[in-house]
Amino acid sequence: MSEDNPYDLLSQARAMPEKSEARLLLAERAAKLFEAEGQLDGAFDAHDEACDAACWSGHPDKMILHTSWMLKKHDEHPDRFDEFILLWRYKWCVAELPGFPAIGRDKIEDMLDDCGRRMLGFDPAGEAIKKIRFWVARMLGDEPGAHDWAQQWRAAEQGIISDCAACEMDNEAEYWLWKGELERAEAAVGPVLDGRRACAEVPHRTYARFIVPLWRAGRTDQAADWDRTGYRLVHKHPKMVGSHAHHIVYRVITGDLDEAVARLERVAGLGLSYPQQMTRLCFLLATRAVLGALADAGRDEVALALPGALSEDGRVDVNAALAQVRNQIEELAEAFDARNQTRTIGDLARSDDPVGAVERFPMP
Amino acid sequence: MSAHKFQVHLGGLIDLLSHHLYSGPEVYVRELLQNAVDAIAARDDAFDPRIDIRLDHGPDGPRLHVRDNGIGLTEDEVHRFLATIGESSKRGVDAVRKEFLGQFGIGLLSGFLVSDHIELYTRSAKTEDAPVIHWRGHKDGTYEVGHDPDRTAADFAAGTEVILTARPDAHALLDVDTVVGLARHYGSLLEPPIVVHDGMAAHPINDEGAPWRQPYASPGQRREALLAYGQRVFNQRFFDAVPLVSSAGHVDGVAFVLAHSPSLAQHRADRAYLKGMLLSDRVDNLMPEWAFFVRGVLDVRGLRPTASRESFADDDALDLARDELGDCLRRYLTHLEQHDPERLTRLIAVHHLALKALAADDDESLRLFIDYLPFETSLGRMLFRDIRVKTPHIAYTPNLDAFRQMAAVAAAQGSCIVNAAYAYERRLIERLPAVLDGITVQEVDAASLLESFGELDLDERDLFADFLAEARHVLATRQCEPALKRFAPTNLPTLFADNPDAAFVREVERQQDEGDDLWSAVLDGVAAERARAMPKAQLVFNLNNPLVERLLTVDDPALRQLSIQTLYVQALLLGHFPLRPDDLRLLADGMIGLIEFGLDAHARWVQ
Numbered sequence: 004m005s006e007d008n009p010y011d012l013l014s015q016a017r018a019m020p021e022k023s024e025a026r027l028l029l030a031e032r033a034a035k036l037f038e039a040e041g042q043l044d045g046a047f048d049a050h051d052e053a054c055d056a057a058c059w060s061g062h063p064d065k066m067i068l069h070t071s072w073m074l075k076k077h078d079e080h081p082d083r084f085d086e087f088i089l090l091w092r093y094k095w096c097v098a099e100l101p102g103f104p105a106i107g108r109d110k111i112e113d114m115l116d117d118c119g120r121r122m123l124g125f126d127p128a129g130e131a132i133k134k135i136r137f138w139v140a141r142m143l144g145d146e147p148g149a150h151d152w153a154q155q156w157r158a159a160e161q162g163i164i165s166d167c168a169a170c171e172m173d174n175e176a177e178y179w180l181w182k183g184e185l186e187r188a189e190a191a192v193g194p195v196l197d198g199r200r201a202c203a204e205v206p207h208r209t210y211a212r213f214i215v216p217l218w219r220a221g222r223t224d225q226a227a228d229w230d231r232t233g234y235r236l237v238h239k240h241p242k243m244v245g246s247h248a249h250h251i252v253y254r255v256i257t258g259d260l261d262e263a264v265a266r267l268e269r270v271a272g273l274g275l276s277y278p279q280q281m282t283r284l285c286f287l288l289a290t291r292a293v294l295g296a297l298a299d300a301g302r303d304e305v306a307l308a309l310p311g312a313l314s315e316d317g318r319v320d321v322n323a324a325l326a327q328v329r330n331q332i333e334e335l336a337e338a339f340d341a342r343n344q345t346r347t348i349g350d351l352a353r354s355d356d357p358v359g360a361v362e363r364f365p366m367p
Numbered sequence: 368m369s370a371h372k373f374q375v376h377l378g379g380l381i382d383l384l385s386h387h388l389y390s391g392p393e394v395y396v397r398e399l400l401q402n403a404v405d406a407i408a409a410r411d412d413a414f415d416p417r418i419d420i421r422l423d424h425g426p427d428g429p430r431l432h433v434r435d436n437g438i439g440l441t442e443d444e445v446h447r448f449l450a451t452i453g454e455s456s457k458r459g460v461d462a463v464r465k466e467f468l469g470q471f472g473i474g475l476l477s478g479f480l481v482s483d484h485i486e487l488y489t490r491s492a493k494t495e496d497a498p499v500i501h502w503r504g505h506k507d508g509t510y511e512v513g514h515d516p517d518r519t520a521a522d523f524a525a526g527t528e529v530i531l532t533a534r535p536d537a538h539a540l541l542d543v544d545t546v547v548g549l550a551r552h553y554g555s556l557l558e559p560p561i562v563v564h565d566g567m568a569a570h571p572i573n574d575e576g577a578p579w580r581q582p583y584a585s586p587g588q589r590r591e592a593l594l595a596y597g598q599r600v601f602n603q604r605f606f607d608a609v610p611l612v613s614s615a616g617h618v619d620g621v622a623f624v625l626a627h628s629p630s631l632a633q634h635r636a637d638r639a640y641l642k643g644m645l646l647s648d649r650v651d652n653l654m655p656e657w658a659f660f661v662r663g664v665l666d667v668r669g670l671r672p673t674a675s676r677e678s679f680a681d682d683d684a685l686d687l688a689r690d691e692l693g694d695c696l697r698r699y700l701t702h703l704e705q706h707d708p709e710r711l712t713r714l715i716a717v718h719h720l721a722l723k724a725l726a727a728d729d730d731e732s733l734r735l736f737i738d739y740l741p742f743e744t745s746l747g748r749m750l751f752r753d754i755r756v757k758t759p760h761i762a763y764t765p766n767l768d769a770f771r772q773m774a775a776v777a778a779a780q781g782s783c784i785v786n787a788a789y790a791y792e793r794r795l796i797e798r799l800p801a802v803l804d805g806i807t808v809q810e811v812d813a814a815s816l817l818e819s820f821g822e823l824d825l826d827e828r829d830l831f832a833d834f835l836a837e838a839r840h841v842l843a844t845r846q847c848e849p850a851l852k853r854f855a856p857t858n859l860p861t862l863f864a865d866n867p868d869a870a871f872v873r874e875v876e877r878q879q880d881e882g883d884d885l886w887s888a889v890l891d892g893v894a895a896e897r898a899r900a901m902p903k904a905q906l907v908f909n910l911n912n913p914l915v916e917r918l919l920t921v922d923d924p925a926l927r928q929l930s931i932q933t934l935y936v937q938a939l940l941l942g943h944f945p946l947r948p949d950d951l952r953l954l955a956d957g958m959i960g961l962i963e964f965g966l967d968a969h970a971r972w973v974q
């Protein structure tokens with residue numbers, strides 16, 4: 004085995020755990036070497052592996068970078084690569100774009116058009132792209148647009164590039180929760196919750212989105228139960244930052260700060276530096292909820308290891324950290340509002356109720 | 368409007384079941400055994416349970432009879448449970464207590480996978496004088512029921528006999544070897560004695576019982592017997608066999624330590640029996656995740672399988688069982704550590720990844736096994752015990768590229784940097800200080816390595832300022848800052864020390880070079896946050912290197928520039944960094960220029 008042989012590197016990557024960073028780094032290195040040797044097919048495979056690894060290990064920015072490379076090569080050599088898988092990846096990327104405030108609305112719009120056009124063959128009614136437009140509208144703080152696209156998405160017939168059955172049900176639940184209709188949301192995910200349908204992230208993220216709404220509806224036993232079941236599923240997947248935010252704030256509203264702090268510490272490394280900033284903002288709100296609750300409980304200092312300057316030697320000065328987190332939230336809120344030309348995201352982020360903000364945050 | 372009842376086309380349904388619900392026609396043996404075992408469990412009175420399978424030839428072809436002396440069925444029950452698909456007598460309170468295997472009421476249908484008729488004689492054990500009932504079900508959905516005048520209570524003891532007649536395409540499935548094989552496959556751990564009779568020959572199916580529950584004369588014999596069993600089950604040799612038992616979920620069995628290291632991407636595939644009946648060879652969630660160095664054979668009595676038959680329902684009981692099974696493996700490893708370190712060393716040579724996975728999540732194991740674990744370091748592959756002898760201050764990098772860049776240089780200074788880029792190393796190393804006294808760890812990157820290099824003195828700074836300015840000029844558009852330092856090895860003229868953010872930005876620019884306006888702008892947006900920090904890689908020239916030393920004294924600025932740009936591209940090439948089109952141009956221009964310089968010098972010399 005050699006570290007200069009791209010084939011070896013690629014098979015090493017493939018032997019690594021699916022969600023590991025090592026898989027990403029090995030695949031990226033293989034891609035570079037294939038490219039340097041001018042081996043297009045090998046390079047494509049390696050970029051594809053890296054793209055997948057980036058997705059699962061919490062590097063959406065790299066996922067986008069690899070996808071753009073593959074799309075370019077696909078356009079240069081139209082019949083050489085599997086277009087279906089590529090478009091699938093493209094779809095994921097487009098849904099992430101609004102999470103980067105430096106990308107302008109017009110560019111996002113252009114990408115949606117391009118992606119929708121490419122998918123037409125697999126999705127004649129545009130169902131998949133309309134669903135993404137619905138999410139994008141919400142991330143852009145465009146509520147009327149979101150309602151409009153929701154209608155169009157739900158009226159369209161499914162093509163073959165829609166998500167897996169489990170994800171579809173989860174999307175459905177998310178939609179009803181967004182509409183504030185808990186019962187219908189629950190009805191949508193029956194087969195997911197009794198195990199008849201599952202995928203890598205469902206029902207993991209499904210439980211997470213329900214717990215706070217359930218608790219608010221007074222169904223506290225069920226909320227507690229789903230929190231335990233859901234957390235059992237996500238706790239080993241730090242990459243599911245949004246779901247972690249829900250499980251963290253749930254323990255804040257139920258007053259279990261010990262567990263909230265432990266949960267925060269477990270994923271703060273990735274959550275607070277998550278490259279896609281909208282998800283990071285959501286995690287910052289969860290962090291703010293925990294720190295705020297600690298401050299309210301009269302704790303000035305806690306033993307808690309947070310990344311960067313938020314803690315020192317594993318200890319957090321609660322009020323100082325809270326101020327820092329608020330600053331970071333403010334910065335991101337401003338960046339999103341400036342790009343979005345609405346104040347929806349900013350107002351949500353600045354609200355006095357960080358738990359409610361996490362609950363309503365657009366995190367499809 | 369008037370109400371109607373759905374009509375089910377049984378033939379179609381059977382096809383559907385055989386293709387989707389059942390993995391293959393051979394499961395008919397499992398379903399028949401399962402019903403026989405359930406019928407035996409349902410009987411409360413004292414009797415000697417037994418199941419006899421008989422093979423013979425009937426007027427329409429080869430036949431299989433499965434006879435049990437279980438609870439049987441009354442005429443009423445026959446109508447209720449056999450006539451309706453999906454009906455089962457095994458639901459309700461009693462079912463929980465008696466631990467029935469079936470419950471969906473579709474098992475019997477699997478008989479149609481091999482036979483066009485299912486025939487059944489049954490006599491209920493509930494009353495002394497119950498008659499013998501004869502039932503015949505056909506593939507088209509019709510059935511007949513009647514009393515059998517030929518079989519009287521006197522010659523048909525309580526229980527049931529199910530008879531299948533092989534369709535021409537299914538003869539092989541009713542062949543004696545196949546039936547014996549399938550019965551052993553599914554039923555070798557079942558409790559009631561099962562015998563297959565073929566004419567005069569009798570083949571006992573489960574007379575041996577679970578090998579891990581047998582007494583052995585010595586631990587050595589036990590190990591031999593279990594290893595032989597593992598080889599029979601999985602068709603491969605194993606390194607060792609470890610008994611497993613968990614009171615949670617009522618699980619027992621054996622874990623076989625693989626003789627080779629498995630791929631981490633591979634899914635777990637343990638063989639599990641449910642109350643003695645084979646459930647699946649591919650159960651994926653019963654053993655702890657880190658235990659990928661073993662393959663288990665387990666009998667489970669107290670956990671619920673999911674409909675797929677490949678997992679158990681993810682509940683607290685499963686968590687507890689998994690922990691207990693993990694403890695068995697941990698105890699085994701601990702035992703080796705104390706009594707057979709040589710075997711442990713051999714095991715770790717193959718399975719260090721699994722041990723790292725375990726230790727990364729478990730302090731106790733970390734303390735116990737860390738010394739045996741190998742790491743890739745700048746000084747080569749080393750066991751941790753040798754690393755800590757060199758220094759208790761462990762330097763590591765979680766970045767593969769950074770490790771590659773630093774390894775040669777660090778080795779030349781004799782310093783040990785651990786490559787923590789792989790799956791578990793980082794977490795493992797970061798946990799060390801909390802677990803081991805006196806060990807400290809520090810993440811290093813190329814930049815921190817550079818800090819350890821010799822700096823220029825003030826005079827040298829003065830002397831080489833122009834050179835650095837020129838280099839800066841050459842590298843201006845490349846997110847790269849030149850520097851001059853002294854370091855080993857002296858044969859290395861430059862070191863390219865990358866920065867992950869700079870690498871990302873460079874990657875983005877490299878793609879933008881290839882055009883495409885739409886993506887260009889989007890990628891700018893994706894990279895914006897990283898770019899804002901203005902990250903830079905460093906190209907460090909080594910003053911200890913003779914070539915660099917000479918280069919610094921050259922006073923022809925054109926020659927210096929050509930050398931700088933060529934060295935830059937060479938550094939990229941050495942580190943396997945991808946080249947952008949203008950890097951290639953830089954290299955081409957540099958080479959041509961240097962050749963011309965050489966030729967000119969040669970011409971002057973010839974004159």
Ligand SMILES: Nc1ncnc2c1ncn2[C@@H]1O[C@H](COP(=O)(O)OP(=O)(O)O)[C@@H](O)[C@H]1O
Pocket residue numbers: 398402403405406435437438439440448449454455456457468469470471472473474475476526527
């Ligand atoms: N060997 C048997 N002895 C007694 N009853 C049986 C036997 N085989 C089948 N039955 C009856 O037929 C019903 C249907 O069997 P089956 O289709 O295998 O479904 P299940 O085992 O899931 O209940 C059983 O519930 C039981 O009442």
Ligand SMILES: [Mg+2]
Pocket residue numbers: 398401402469470472473474475
């Ligand atoms: Mg059955």
